[in-house]
Amino acid sequence: MNKIAKLFITLISAITLTIATISSSFAKVxxxxxxLGSAISLTGKYSSNGxxxxxxxxxxxxxxxxxxxxxxxxxSYKFEIIYYDDESNPKRAxxxxxxxxxxxxxxxxxxxxxxxLTKAIAPVTEKYKIPMVExxxxxxxxxTKGYKYLFAVLSPANQYLEVAIDLAVEKNGGKPVKxxxxxxxxxxxxxxxxxxxxxxxxxxxxxxxxxKLPKELNDMAATLAxxxxxxPDVLVVSGHTKGALTAIRQISEMKVDVPMLAMTHCDxxxxxxxxxxxSEYALCASQWHKNLSYKDKFFGGGKKYDKxxxxxxxxxxxxxxxxxxxxxxxxxDAFERANSFDRDKVRDALKATDxxxxxxxxxxxxxxxxxxxxxxxxxxxxxxxxxxxxxxxxTKWASDxxxxxxPKWSERG
Amino acid sequence: MEKVKQKDLILYxxxxxxxLAAPYLFSAFKxxxxxxxxxxxxxxxxxxxxxxxxxxxxxxILFYGLGxxxxxxVQVGMFFPLAEWTESGGExxxxxxxxxxxxxxxxxxxxxxxxxxxxxxxxxYAILGLRGHYFAICTLGLGIAAGEIxxxxxxxxxxxxxxxxxxPAEIVDVEARGKFxxxxxxxxLVLAFVFVKYIYGSRxxxxxxxxxxxxxxxxxxxxQTMKYKIVGWMVSAFFCGLAGGIMGGLIxxxxxxxxxxxxxxxxxxxxxxxILGGKGTLWGPIIGATLFHFFKEGLWTFILxxxxxxxxxxxxxxVIYFPEGLMGWLREKYxxxxxxxxxxxxxxxxxxxx
Numbered sequence: 001m002n003k004i005a006k007l008f009i010t011l012i013s014a015i016t017l018t019i020a021t022i023s024s025s026f027a028k029v030x031x032x033x034x035x036l037g038s039a040i041s042l043t044g045k046y047s048s049n050g051x052x053x054x055x056x057x058x059x060x061x062x063x064x065x066x067x068x069x070x071x072x073x074x075x076s077y078k079f080e081i082i083y084y085d086d087e088s089n090p091k092r093a094x095x096x097x098x099x100x101x102x103x104x105x106x107x108x109x110x111x112x113x114x115x116x117l118t119k120a121i122a123p124v125t126e127k128y129k130i131p132m133v134e135x136x137x138x139x140x141x142x143x144t145k146g147y148k149y150l151f152a153v154l155s156p157a158n159q160y161l162e163v164a165i166d167l168a169v170e171k172n173g174g175k176p177v178k179x180x181x182x183x184x185x186x187x188x189x190x191x192x193x194x195x196x197x198x199x200x201x202x203x204x205x206x207x208x209x210x211x212k213l214p215k216e217l218n219d220m221a222a223t224l225a226x227x228x229x230x231x232p233d234v235l236v237v238s239g240h241t242k243g244a245l246t247a248i249r250q251i252s253e254m255k256v257d258v259p260m261l262a263m264t265h266c267d268x269x270x271x272x273x274x275x276x277x278x279s280e281y282a283l284c285a286s287q288w289h290k291n292l293s294y295k296d297k298f299f300g301g302g303k304k305y306d307k308x309x310x311x312x313x314x315x316x317x318x319x320x321x322x323x324x325x326x327x328x329x330x331x332x333d334a335f336e337r338a339n340s341f342d343r344d345k346v347r348d349a350l351k352a353t354d355x356x357x358x359x360x361x362x363x364x365x366x367x368x369x370x371x372x373x374x375x376x377x378x379x380x381x382x383x384x385x386x387x388x389x390x391x392x393x394x395t396k397w398a399s400d401x402x403x404x405x406x407p408k409w410s411e412r413g
Numbered sequence: 414m415e416k417v418k419q420k421d422l423i424l425y426x427x428x429x430x431x432x433l434a435a436p437y438l439f440s441a442f443k444x445x446x447x448x449x450x451x452x453x454x455x456x457x458x459x460x461x462x463x464x465x466x467x468x469x470x471x472x473x474i475l476f477y478g479l480g481x482x483x484x485x486x487v488q489v490g491m492f493f494p495l496a497e498w499t500e501s502g503g504e505x506x507x508x509x510x511x512x513x514x515x516x517x518x519x520x521x522x523x524x525x526x527x528x529x530x531x532x533x534x535x536x537x538y539a540i541l542g543l544r545g546h547y548f549a550i551c552t553l554g555l556g557i558a559a560g561e562i563x564x565x566x567x568x569x570x571x572x573x574x575x576x577x578x579x580x581p582a583e584i585v586d587v588e589a590r591g592k593f594x595x596x597x598x599x600x601x602l603v604l605a606f607v608f609v610k611y612i613y614g615s616r617x618x619x620x621x622x623x624x625x626x627x628x629x630x631x632x633x634x635x636x637q638t639m640k641y642k643i644v645g646w647m648v649s650a651f652f653c654g655l656a657g658g659i660m661g662g663l664i665x666x667x668x669x670x671x672x673x674x675x676x677x678x679x680x681x682x683x684x685x686x687x688i689l690g691g692k693g694t695l696w697g698p699i700i701g702a703t704l705f706h707f708f709k710e711g712l713w714t715f716i717l718x719x720x721x722x723x724x725x726x727x728x729x730x731x732v733i734y735f736p737e738g739l740m741g742w743l744r745e746k747y748x749x750x751x752x753x754x755x756x757x758x759x760x761x762x763x764x765x766x767x
Contacts, residue, residue, distance in 0.1 A: 043721060085713075085720065090574070091672045094664045095444055102441040116574060116668055123579055123665040128587055141573065185564040185572025185669070212565060212572065215670055 029107075029341050033080040034070060036331070037106030039096040039121065041113050044088025045216050048241055049268055049320050050113045053136055055313050056324025057081055057110060063298050064328060070335050077335075079328065086112055090120035097124040106130070107343055110327055113320070114240075115139030115157065115188040122150050131347045133330050135323040139187045140194065143367030150368040151350050153326045153359070157188050158195030159375050160285040161236055163393055164262035165199035167283075167377070168234040171260070171404045180209035180232035180258075182223040184239030189213075192238040192264060192285075208232055213239050218246055224256050234260040244269040244284075252278040252409075259405030262377075268318040272380050272387035280382045281406040285375055288319040288359050289391050291399050292376070298329060299358040326359035379403060429603070436595045443591035447663055449706045450598035451656045454605045455679065456686035456698035458652040461609065462645045463684065464692030465618060467625030468541070470646070472552025473653050474680035475559050476533060478673035480525035480654030481661035482569055485577040487524050488517030488662075499570040511581040518662055525658035526651050533650030537643040544628065553676070560674030575667040594663045601659065605652045606699075612648075613695050621645055625693075689731050691738025700739055 029035065038057065041050030061079045069076040082104055086093035093112055100106040101124070109125050111118050111134020118137025122145075125132040131149045138157035142150065168177045181196055183189040193210075200207055208230055211223045217239050227235055235258045237247040244265045251261070252275070266272075266284035290302035299305040305325070309317035330353055335341075338349035354363045360373035377393040379402060390400035436443050455477070462468045489498045493507040509517065540551050564572050580590040612618050620641050623631035632638050657673070667673050682705065690701020708727065713720045735742045744751045 087720070089671050089675075089678065090666050090668050091660075091664050091675065091678075094666065095448065098444040102444070116666075116671070119574060119576065120664060120666040120668075120672075123576070127580070127590065139573075141576075145576070183572075187573050187668075190572045214561065215564075 029077065030080075032069075032075075032077055034077045034108070034335065034341075035080050035082060035104075035106055036108050036110050037082045037084075037097075037100035037104060038110040039084050039086040039093045039100070039112045039117070041088040041117070042083075042085040044086075045242070046088040046113050046117075046240070049136070049265075049318075050088070052268060052318050052320040053113045053324045054083065055309075056135070056317070056321035057328060059309060059312060059321070060298070060325035060328035063325075064332055067298060070332050072335055072339055072341065079332075081110065082106060086117060088114075088117070090116050093117040094120040094124055097121040101125070101128050101130055107341070108132075108331065108346065110324075110331075111135055111137055111152070114186075115142065115191070116186055118142060118150075119187060122147055125149055129343060129347075131334075131343060131350055133327045133350065135327040136320060139191045141187070141191070143365070143369040145367075147368055149347055151330070151353070151364050152369050153330055153362055154287050154323050154370055155373055155375050156369050157191035158198065160192045160195060160264055161238070161262050162195045162199040163375060163377055164236065164260075164283055164285065165196060165203060165205065165234070167393060167402065168260050168262075169203045169205065171402075172233060176204040176206065177233035178230075179205055179207045179234050179236060180223075180227050180230065181207060181236040182209070182211040182213050182220055182239075183237075184213045184217055184243055185215060186240075189238040189240070189243070189264075192236075196236055213243065217242055219250070220246055221250055221254065224250055224254050227258060228254070228256050232258065234258070234262060236262045238264040241265050241269040244271055245274065248275045248279045248282065255409040257406075257408045261406065266378075266380065267316075267389060268320055270315070270318075272382075272389060276385060276387055277382050277412075279380045280387060280412075281403055282380045283392070283402075284378055284380070284389070286319050286378055286389075287373075287375065288322045289376055289378055289389065289397075290317075291391055292360065292397050294356055294358050294360050296329060296355075296357045299325065301358055305358050322359045326357045326362065329357045329359075330355070330362055432599050432603075436592050440588065443588075443595050444663070445706070445710055447591075447595045447598045447659075449703065450595070450602040451660055452682065452686060452706055453699050453702040454598075454602050454652050454656045455683040456690070456702040457605055457609055458649040459683045460687045460692050460694075460698040461612070461621070461649050462642075463687055464694070464698070465621040465625065466642060466645050468544075468642065468646075469549045469684070470552045470649075471549055471676065471680055471684065472536075472555035473649055473683060474556040474674055474676045475552075476529035476650040476653035477657035477660075477679060478556070478559060478563065478669075478675070479529045479532065480657030481667055481673045482563065482575070483525040483528055483654070484518065484521035484658030485575055485661050485667060486569060487521035488514070488578055491517050491520060496568050499568060499573070499575055509578045509581060511583045514578060514581045517578065518658075522655060522658045525654040527654075529654030529657075530647045530651040533647045534643055537646045538639075541639060541642045541646065556674050556676035556680050560670040560676070563673060564669035570667070572669065574669070574672075577661050577665055577667060579665065594659060598656075598659050598663075601652070601655050608648070608652075610695065617641070617644075622693075685728065685731075688738055689735070691735075691740030691742070691744075694738070694740040694744075697738050697740035704739075 040054050041047055065078040069078045084096040086096055109130050109132040113136045115137045118134050126147050126149055133151045135153050138154050140156045140158045179200055183193045209226050213220055237243055244263050262283045264285050271279040290306040292302050295301045333355055334346055334349040338345040362370055363372035365371040374394055376391055376397055378389040378391045380387055381390050391397050392400055392402040435446050459473055462470055489495050492513050543551055569575050620636055624638050628638055661667050686702040686705045687698040689705055691697030716723055
């Protein structure tokens, strides 16, 4: 026992020393840098969207830094971001937020990817009164908790597919429709579901299938079999990137005929590339599309952003990247208006944000959600073998006509 | 004997003082320290049936998650309608007063210790008849099933997740929350240690070891093995539930499969930590958990994206070079320091026999 005790004490003292040496604190504004912190999913089930988010952040940081940086008190500062990998796990995200704030001394945060992780981080940032601008947490319940330091540049999740139901009713001659729906069991998708429930109630439509899909889903054949049997007017699926890919793969394999298919995350899943013609006619909710005519001085417009992003990262930017870039524009704007690094002044400046970015207009409602930007719907359309996303709703931005109903598989080439 | 006890006393009081002073010494690391306490509790109690009894359970995460949901549900349900709290977009905002918060978490933790223990008793009665790999696989299913079921129960938030009550706003000190959870977890750690230490000195441990070494023989000797197996698992469940309850409050957000019934991480970690330190020893799981936590916190951020590869390598290294864990390795190298006396004559005679 004696020796073990000694060993243990030695171990503990060694550890103590190590911690003591690394616990010297860091500063939120170091020299000419404004340090932002972010936990991002680089591994785990959200890794692809996490990387889209990170690319969006990095793109905006480079752009803002190279175009003069952030001017506060007559001096020009540059942005710098400290990243940690949250492993797509809320527990880890909350712990990392604490670490960023307490150990790395970060005073301003950028959001993680997904509603669930944002939900885990928000209580931490709120506790330490750290302003967080987030671009990927759309769950409605984030905005009903009275958070004061949370600002989201995107539209809340319940708005994602409500429009699609309206559209279906419109195409049905104003008569109620039969809805089949399947949602992943996570915070975001369940909120999309609530939006559909509201829309169904409003239009008097009935929901004939209401399935829950497991996380990390890669099979929804049971739902599709029911769809085949009951013939609904519209099928709604939401399950992040994997949900979109699984739905298209199995719908085409099982040759499920449904007049309208509405989904989320089609562009993050690069549906039109991955599945080509099989994904044609799918209707997708999106926060952003490059054809929209919003503008700002850093990225120009959507088309220019698309081009620059492709050049830098080698793929077309999904809306997750665009909204992430917008988050930094919001921060820059707020710092300059606050003209200070005082957290509460920055927070007040964020609250008063009213600006246009290439991504859309941004103005925060009382709960912190962006109230100035509508959701859009696009439809995958193909010409020969090349497929593209065409904006079909709302009419103000629509570049193409909505194609309805989807032809039967037997008639599709 | 007396001398050893005195040495122990110095060690324990030293550790307790260190434990009490830690949140002040390393103020910025309070959350990590809280995690460490919880991890040690999980490893130590897993070791009770995994190491001592020889029943490798991958299902202890069930009790951890159960404790998490129970604490949060009781804490909310005692004062407000639970269904409205968890309902997504429930526009009403309920606020716990300071007294309500602490009463709630107190009662919640009590419930989260007792119910998982009872559940362990009931499930144990059904499945502890299985042995070896069959038991391990069966328990593996428990955690996964629980996660999927919890993800479908509306009243605890289903797939939306469950936001646990925020720390009372009336307490202005931002450090208070961190300290509260640290001391809570440290208290549970001390409680668990004292209890496990007591078991180590009791007949109960010998029975558990007998079950591990040869269950049939133990039974033949008149030991009602089933009874002891169930009690052993209930003890683990008791502390796992407590640990889960604390973690739920600390994290602030419960997700069915990623936070509560997190078999992929916590469920595997607790086994790994016990094995790393050396299962079947008192200090092994503690050392294992500490090393593991430091490895994870220290190295993780330097190898962004590759952590799990590193973890995989670590597991392989442990299994190949330290199959008995660090304590087992030390024990083999320096048996005399563990109080194992080698009889030179006996050793020589054995060598001669060969």
